[in-house]
Amino acid sequence: MHSGEGSSDRAAPSTTLSDFPESARVLLDAMPDAVLVVDDDGRIVLSNAEAEALFRYEPGSMLGMKVESLVPLGLRQRHEELREHYHHQPLRRSMGTCGQRLTGITSHGSVFPTEINLSPCQYGGATYVVAAVRDISDRVQLDRDHRRVLASLDSLPSLVVVIDPDNLWIGYANDGARRMSGYPVDELTSMTPLTLLPGMSRAEFSALVARARTDGQATAETDLQHSDGRRLPLEIWATFVDGVPGGDAAVCVLFGRDVSDRRQAQDQHRAVLDKLRRVAVSAGISIWTLDREGTVVFAQGAELSHLGRLGDAVGRGIAELFESFPTVVAAFDEALGGVDTSTVVSVGGESRQISFQPVIGDGSEVVEVIGTAVDVGELEASRQAAAWERDRLDATHRSMSQGMLTVSIEGTVLEANPAFCGLVGLSHTEVLNSRRPFSFLSEREGNSEFEATWMILAEVGHVEFSTELVRPDGSRIPVLVTADRIAGHPDQALVLFSDLSIRRRFENDLDTANAVLVAADERERIARDLHDRVIQRIFATGISLQSTQSRTADARIAARLGQAVDELDLVIRELRTSVFELHQTPSGGASGVRRDVLAVIDEATRVLGFRPDVRFEGVIEDLDIEVEVDLLAVVRESLTNVARHAAATAASVAVTVDDESLELVVDDNGVGSKPATASTGHGMSNMAGRAERRGGNLVMSPNGPGAGSTLRWWVPLPSEQPESGR
Template identity: 30%
Template sequence: MTGTLPLASAGLLEAAPDAIVAVTADGTIALVNAQTERLFGYARAELLGQSVELLVPEGMRAAHPEHRRRYLHDPRPRPMGGGAHLAARRKDGTEFPAEISLSSIETEAGLLVAAAVRDVTDRVRAEAKFRGLLESAPDAILGIVENGEIALVNAQAERLFGYARAELIGRPIEILVPDRVRGAHAALRRQYFGGPAHRPMGAGMQLSARRKDGTEFPVEISLSALETEEGTMVSAAVRDVTERLEMQAARERLKNQAERERLEARLQQSQRLESLGQLAGGVAHDFNNLLAVMLNYTTFLAEQVAEAAEDDPTGQWEQARKDIAQVLRAGERATELTHQLLAFGRREVVQPRVLTINAVVGEVEQLLLRTLGEHIRLHADLAPDLPPVLADPGQLEQVLVNLAVNARDAMPEGGTLSITTAERVLDDGAHPGLGPGRHVELRVADTGGGIPPEIAERVFEPFFTTKPKGQGTGLGLATVYGIVTQAGGAVTIASTPGAGTTVTVLLPATDEAPPPPSGDTAGTETRDSSGGETILVVEDEDALREVTERILNRHGYTVLTAADGPQAVKVAQDTPGPIDLLLTDVVMPHMLGTELAGRIAEIRPGTAVLYMSGYAQPVLASQGTLDAGVRLVDKPFSAPDLLARVREVLDER
């Protein structure tokens, strides 16, 4: 038989992309096409009439005739891709993987078996590479066909789920689904096969999977559809996220713990400062009484020494006068310190009013420039249309001056002090100690050397200072803390060594409108502090009561005295003449000053009341604010301060 065909058939044969080899029943090659020559490396003449085993690898030649006989017994077409991995042999002896389809052809000379041979080297390499990638993948890979059976499994899937590969192939995917959701999974699977779309890992769904031993674990799953010769296969990459979730939970616990520790530290600092404030307030109260006695008696002595120095200018009195002046200056400095202690301890009685922080900054700006010196630049960036706050303007000025002094000391070589204001709206719980709503922020920043964290934690404590001995009291920032917290605000400090320090003050805004600017008071006559009225002085400190009596007597007042409330009531009942003014301490044994004022009002209606105290906050004020109608002279007072206040209250009757 020759390898000839009708012209049309011969043309199709030569154009075929696969090698076509037709053999007789005994295995003799009867027909080949051009692609056979190219694929196997033989010329056509070298193949025709030869046994087909010539193209079969040597290791498979012995069994090949039996395979041929079996096919001839049932010569049905066998398409390419039947799943069997076959091989073929070239003229040079090299072998290559092949897919072979078989069909039978009836000819006049008898039955021919036609084999279409395709070189699948590239595909086998790609599949090998794919299998390598599949096996080395860090995630478990499962291939699921449309009926839900597992068709593909990699090594990581065996490790993750605890099944051997043979235990999974052909089983429904639902064996890897937790029992509680297994019933609904089939419907979800069918829905996905109906419109498969890529679903990346971590698509936001919290999923779980089930191992062979029944344990469940959290997973992320990515899905993608693969088109195969057998139909659509869904590839599911499964990742165990147990460790990640545990790490996330651990980070969240650490974050919450850090936040609790931060809040606890701030609370402990606040409690510590509160305790120090109570101690400072108590000390200041007793010290103010002593200072009032010392300063006023020293003033009496200074007057006498001054007169003696005038009469004897060449004697020793002039030096004594200078010495006494030094004592008075020291007493005035001590008075300032007691006021700072009271401000820190929030025991200072304040007289707040509605104001704008920008106005306070503007009023104190020239003073700040003088305080800072020429080597420091002052830069103010004040936000327009700030809401007003309710605060004591004098105390806010003190806050600005204290912060400016601290900043100046931090910039000995020069630098910039920046003062900025802004409106801030706080959410509930955004800042410990402050409620939600509108607040006004005041920030004072310097370009100095900064403060280490361990020091920044203590800067608001009284008497804590890093300045050399004799150059600081350690009360500047403590005073700032007390003033701001007493006004219902909060103060924080942020500093980085080498990058400067920023102090931030937050004060709650008020809906009240600030009053119009006051008119010019220049030319107002100075009021005479003398008078002939009768004043009842009530003070439990003997020395202070005596010096107060002496001051008032020297200026023409009639003075009645009492050591406590019950004694003062008796004096008021027994005195036949009028009592124009009750001048009373606030904190006394047996009866507080406010109780005494109420009793006197019953006995002698119309008697004016003037309180004197260096620690009046617990009984006279609400949140440290002087109640309306209450008149107070602060201890330690000088004679001019006392006389002016007495005259003012008497003239208001």
């Protein structure tokens, strides 16, 4: 029989509760939580069906068992001690309020996390304890998942912020936002994106959010203002994520990506065009670029002087510019079909050859047409124009963000641009030495399948599919492959490789952001329940006890009631601390002064051999940085003194902040110290000096023989805390 159910722990219950009303038993079995009734000997005298199902016992088999049988073996002795203590001071309360993790064990030996509430009960002249037990495995797992999601978001290189679509305030920012902006996360969550995006007005940003709400997603390109004044080119995506049912409304998630490289490539492209303009002017050659509608979008300053038409032609249509030369317009229309065309016209006794060459885009369509006008009699000028055209195309290929290969139908690689070499992690020479372009692809794609692909390309002229590129280090890059036959060169094909990694990463970012919001809503719900229900009920109980205390004539009972009220006040303060922590921005841990104090206590735990209890009261995050430095030093020194001199087995640290002062109280259960002795030594004098410099004081007093000592360090606070202090 498993340790969760030992026969030695079973005995006939001291009180059978045989006269317990059957209707009450039916109500107990209908309760959603496990309910156990335990007598003063710690034996189970009543259990409902949910308790038997939770701990995996047959109906009725739990009666007479020691309640410690439901506790993991290593905790049973401690549980029995706590139960004896509770028997002397039975109060309605929740277990685990001091932060310890509660667990139960089933009859099969499975351990699970629990939430337990205790309440004393008088029945038939005897005192019983009613325990309500709840399995919180799902809540614990949700908390773990929440921390993992936050860690994933913080590991992203891109900026991720969650904003309120109504007032535009940032409610969450990941570590990527901190790195890109230079602002701490707590500052980011106290501003709107307009502070980070000075290039966008409030109306423009609100319009972006409105488009995202209507269309599901909206994008824009602007500049990010760094905290040091620098500006970073940024491409942003805005999308909406629905809240959980019964929770908050939908929120807007903003993703930002650094596009400095793309902005630099665009500047380089404009520089190449400007250089081409200057070369064309100096050589007396007409070169211009037209869009599909025939409008001139680029031209050399006097590009039409060969036709007797001077001036800038940018923005004018080809039908207007060449209205007297219908063969030129016809040649342009033919070039829109994807073939190189030319025609010769006579102007002023000289022959000019007007040529058009189409530029093919990603979708095998003509995206623009390059036009040139040269003197047919000047062959050298014609060769130069062709060379310049090749240079322009080569510059275009080099500036492309997509990988590009030019291959023969037999599969020989003729040319590759730098983007493709970067994708596969090979040099230009290594790529050209590859006989087959699909030698770079994933091995899961068989050669026979690619042979069929090239057959389709030879017959149809276009093919598109998704696959993966395999780099020499074994890493894989998802790509969309588009292959087209080159117009005018039926034995060659242009193959484009579009990297799908960014798209997939942003899809994953959206899923991750949604998970973060679901977890955040759950934290808010728990905080609301604690504040609106649990704290208020405890407070009402304390008021009732105070009222009873004032009416009783028995001094001992009045003292006991006063002690109970004090305990309830402590519970309320600890619950409010927990509510405050739940309301903090989800970042995987404490923040500010609270985090620093906990870090010092973690250091002292290794020396003390136990972890001191910690309690915070008031808004400690607004402390001036210099005050925080003194506070951390005194916490560290006081715990060091406990470890060296007190021979203590327990200690507590309480930090209290109000509008006027900061107080630190360190209490231990050691051997105690004499005030005269405590005042000696560098440690005590340093702590006292830190208090006196700020107009405060340090008091070290024994609690009594063998009852330890109490250190109180108090300093006044400035009337206004400086904003830059934290």
